Amino acid sequence: MNESNGYLDRSSFPQADAPDSIQPMKELLDLKFALDASSIVAMTDSKGTITYVNDQFCKISKYRKDELIGQNHRIVNSGHHSPSFFHQLWRTISSGEVWKGEIKNRAQDGSIYWVDTTIVPFLNEEGKPYQYLSIRYEITKRKTAEAELQQMMTKIIDVQEDERKRLSRELHDGIGQNLYSHLITINRLQAEMDHPLLTQMQDEATELIKEVREISWELRPSVLDDLGLVPAIRSYLVKYHDFYRMDVHFDCYLQTRMDSTKEITIYRVIQEALTNVRKYAETDEASVIIREMDSCVRLVIEDKGIGFDPNTIQKGVGLFSMDERIRAVGGTLDIQSVPQKGTKVILEMPL
Numbered sequence: 001m002n003e004s005n006g007y008l009d010r011s012s013f014p015q016a017d018a019p020d021s022i023q024p025m026k027e028l029l030d031l032k033f034a035l036d037a038s039s040i041v042a043m044t045d046s047k048g049t050i051t052y053v054n055d056q057f058c059k060i061s062k063y064r065k066d067e068l069i070g071q072n073h074r075i076v077n078s079g080h081h082s083p084s085f086f087h088q089l090w091r092t093i094s095s096g097e098v099w100k101g102e103i104k105n106r107a108q109d110g111s112i113y114w115v116d117t118t119i120v121p122f123l124n125e126e127g128k129p130y131q132y133l134s135i136r137y138e139i140t141k142r143k144t145a146e147a148e149l150q151q152m153m154t155k156i157i158d159v160q161e162d163e164r165k166r167l168s169r170e171l172h173d174g175i176g177q178n179l180y181s182h183l184i185t186i187n188r189l190q191a192e193m194d195h196p197l198l199t200q201m202q203d204e205a206t207e208l209i210k211e212v213r214e215i216s217w218e219l220r221p222s223v224l225d226d227l228g229l230v231p232a233i234r235s236y237l238v239k240y241h242d243f244y245r246m247d248v249h250f251d252c253y254l255q256t257r258m259d260s261t262k263e264i265t266i267y268r269v270i271q272e273a274l275t276n277v278r279k280y281a282e283t284d285e286a287s288v289i290i291r292e293m294d295s296c297v298r299l300v301i302e303d304k305g306i307g308f309d310p311n312t313i314q315k316g317v318g319l320f321s322m323d324e325r326i327r328a329v330g331g332t333l334d335i336q337s338v339p340q341k342g343t344k345v346i347l348e349m350p351l
């Protein structure tokens with residue numbers, strides 16, 4: 001049995017006519033060869049100390065084997081992930097469960113690389129892990145493309161919001177003010193003469209002014225830019241109640257002022273979620289709760305309406321837009337619903 005570069009030479013084993021006692025060993029060596037040829041492989045003991053790495057691991061990390069053996073995986077830690085990320089990882093594998101996820105690492109020369117990782121615990125007779133096998137695949141190009149796409153979506157959303165702001169102001173300060181001037185002229189005419197057409201024109205002008213203000217408010221409420229997120233939400237909920245006769249309980253605890261992009265994201269998610277409540281939930285009550293927790297913000301919009309089966313609902317333009325906004329600020333969106341028990345929309349994003 002020959003060895004080459006630390007690997008057993010598969011050619012030294014008999015092939016199809018191999019005895020039954022040798023065949024399982026050959027199959028294991030074939031599996032190892034396939035893994036080493038296609039994957040980044042490492043093994044650690046129960047404490048996380050590296051006991052084996054293959055050539056692919058050395059190639060991507062730019063460390064030699066002797067520099068890795070005996071070390072912890074912290075040697076390639078990029079600092080991108082939070083301590084809680086790795087605590088959760090270790091809780092999973094130390095309990096004997098397989099962990100899967102994407103990890104951003106740093107090579108010896110300082111370059112960054114991403115790996116799609118699966119960590120499998122090997123259990124002893126007592127069901128406790130005695131070592132761990134990590135199988136990784138490099139996904140740096142995909143993650144780079146995703147980051148570029150996210151940046152592009154962020155720019156598109158910013159342009160969209162700027163255009164909404166411009167249209168909102170033009171409607172309010174331009175068309176809205178002109179209609180209001182016409183209403184004043186109609187009122188002056190009505191004071192000088194009595195004619196049913198003047199009353200009709202007065203009613204129509206009043207209704208047009210109301211519609212223009214509603215469209216302007218939907219596009220971009222000025223209070224959001226002038227006073228910030230919380231006053232804008234309160235103003236929205238007051239108008240929402242006046243227009244649709246729905247009671248929305250609002251509970252907010254925010255100590256930190258966020259950047260405008262994140263405030264707009266929260267506002268738009270509330271706007272979209274409450275629009276869906278009004279259209280589909282068949283209820284006249286809902287709640288909006290915002291909490292600042294450690295380094296993130298958690299938003300929950302909940303109703304006790306008819307609910308739905310999430311597996312049977314296709315995302316419309318509104319939900320797709322919400323997803324893109326939330327991804328652009330590094331957040332996550334979770335929609336939970338049970339038929340006849342209501343719906344809960346949960347947004348979490350970093351401060």
